[in-house]
Amino acid sequence: MNNLNYDAQFCAAKNAADRQNPAKLLLHVCCAPCATYCLTQLADAYDITLYYSNDNITDADEWNKRLGEIVKLVQIVNDGNYVVKPLRQLKLAVKPQCAAEFFRRAKGLESEKEGGARCEQCFDMRLGDAFDYARANGYGLVATTLTVSPYKNSRLLNEIGLRLQTDETKWLPTDFKKRNGYIESIQLCARYGIYRQHYCGCAFSYAQTQQQTTR
């Protein structure tokens, strides 16, 4: 059992962050609701690019809708209308949607529940994409908003990130669900009118959510 306190590691890293010459952080962002809280923790310490890379969101309309909410959130922050002022203007990079790799990885795991083996593949795919982009574009740090969700295994996410990191591109450990991160994300969404989706992202999680609501 790994009892590492990733939130404590994050707090220590943030305390040591150089705000005069901030590190370039590529923040993998799964959706705007999760980003709301994570930005309150990161925006005053890092030079952030949000990276929307979510081939797991298999419905194109939903993929676009979630991207639209992220664009809206970035605008709110950069206009100075958010609860925290960013150290640098936020930037946004987008990996065009291509669900084929997700479906390849999910093969044989379609009936897994959320939190199971399919999700591990999904995390590995998305964080792998983020590290590829970070390395190609000179980012020294990578993190993800996924650790704010109570439905996501933070230990697993951090283990994957630590496995993918290199000397040049490090993983920033986090556990954003600690210190009421998820509750605060719900409050921030209500305050800023951010759409909160009702299922995780893939066609399988959508079908499972539909089954639960029709029972």
Ligand code: SF4
């Ligand atoms: S339930 Fe969510 S985390 Fe799991 S595979 Fe589907 S989209 Fe990915």
